[in-house]
Amino acid sequence: MLERIWHILVKEFLQIRRDRWARFRLLVPPLLQVLVFGYAATFEVFGVATAVLDLDHSQESRALVAAFAHNPHFGIVRMAASQREAEAAIDDSSAAVAIVVHAGFAAALRKGQPAPLQVLVDGTNSNSALIALGYVGAIVDTYSQAYQNDLLGRINPKLARTLVQIRLDERPWYNTSLNSRWFFVPGVIATITLIMVVNLTAFAVVREREMGTLEQLMVTPIRPFELIVGKTIPFFCIGLALMTAVTLTGTLWFRVPFRGNPLVLLLGTSLYLLSTLSLGLTISTLCKTQQQAFATNFFLVNPLFILSGFSFPIASMPAFLQWLTYANPVRYFIVIIRAVFLKGVGVAVLAPQLLALAAIGAVLMGVATLRFRKSLD
């Protein structure tokens, strides 16, 4: 039995070694993707193109505009002369935010009345708009707090000194500077591995079916189980190598801290590879041609990605979709890889995720083996 598995292994590696394009395909796109994601995937918003319309021309309005000008999240691209010009800047996308200080702003402040400030935001990208609005709120809050304190200090210095305030003491653990790259890179490693491993496995088996070699193998003494093991071990090795390469890129190039035990990640990765390999095998039993395999992968990988918690919080999903995520191996591995990278926790904390991955892997492997036998008839 072991000998036959070994012969399959030798043949697989011979085929991979012969295929120069395969070597390129195995290494370059994943690394490229890590680099692109590492640089491009970020939720932070910097230098938002901002138009300013100051109709008040007061000391107060100029101070407020200055607060925006000095903030790195905003970049003032235009001083508008009229309301229409400010709106046009949003329309033609030369600005994403327009801040309009109407006449009477300072007068209202001095009288102790609420002073309205108009903010126009391009809401077509709702995510960036929301984040930019958050920054606008923070700047305006700080400004108005300072103005209040200043006013109170002049009118009633004694009262001003005893004014009670809650001071927020922010302590983000694990990622103190809330660097979104630290959040994304481990997730990218998980999703790239998913795509590569599922694809490789599904295609390798479907290709044998297309070439007629699968039927040929079935009239040799090899058992379906031996064939499955022989065909998946190479992709397990490739998966591990891939994981190592992208993990090193994440830690050495992007300086994402690796605080946990590499062995914990190895254990998690092995279980994750087991479930993704089995998924690829299951796909291969459903498909007669490589085109079908391609279409099926395309159909599956996107939902797996979206329902993984990679970028969209699972807690915000409708209950039905939340249930679906429990069957998604990526969901568990993303928790594991982020925790090992950033939190440095061990097996004790990650036991539920590891067990879930093992269970999914075992079930999928069972399905793949049963379907594999059937599909040969």
Next chain:
Amino acid sequence: MNANEITVAATGLTKRFGPLTAVDGLDLAVRRGEIFGLVGPDGAGKTTALRMFAAVMAPDAGRVSVGGVDVVAEPERVRERISYMPQRFGLYEDLTVDENIRFYAELFAVPRRLREQRAARLLAASSMERFRKRLAGQLSGGMKQKLGLACALVHAPSIVLLDEPTTGVDPLSRREFWQILYGLRAEGVTLLISTAYLDEAERCDRLALLHGGRMLYCDTPAALRARMPGALAEFATPAPRQLRDALQGRAGVLGVLLVGNGVHVHLDQAGRLAELERQLRDSGVPCDGARLVPPSIEDLFVALLGGAGTQP
């Protein structure tokens, strides 16, 4: 060891694909050391029958035994002693000729020395020694089939199942192919071969004529030819189509078949020939003469199937 020992046997073998019955109650007995041919038009059930013998497909009804082993009960034991070569042998096109042979030999646990010997002999017999380092994907169609045969025979099986092995193979390679098969027969190997080439069917020791999943006749080629009722006349003519049209439907003519250099006419009795020749001369259809000939399997096939085809 009995020369008449049955090595491949089927009784009531049946396989259905939905409403279609591909193999319908097939009874077959192949003796050790003979070349047994399965002959029939496309869709006769040849491939399906072979796949069931090879334990690649499970029958819906009936029993199959190969080398004394029940194929349904112990498919794994059957696989060790047989070799099955489908219409397109599954070669790894990104592996070389040598690597393909080596891979299949290893799966059957053939010792290295024996493998080298057999590979050398098989490749020599099929004039492929020069291509041992060539990728299988870069071989011609005929060479691919010969490599497939080498891969299928490298574990020295005692029973070989070949499904239309010479389809798409050039005449020279076909001759080499048959020489290898005769060599195997001499070693006592049993060969079960399906073919759509009727000239090849003549080379078999015994033949089974399949049609619509059923076996119509089973005998030696000579005995089958003797079964043909009436007589067969060959007409030499420069205008075979015209002659065919002129003869079709005349009294005593059972069938007309175009052959390479004329027309084969199936007559209800030999005595009709002189009368037909006279009729042809009168109608002015060019004819360079006619003579009675022994029927070929092809003639037989057309004569027999002509009747079978009308039955539901």
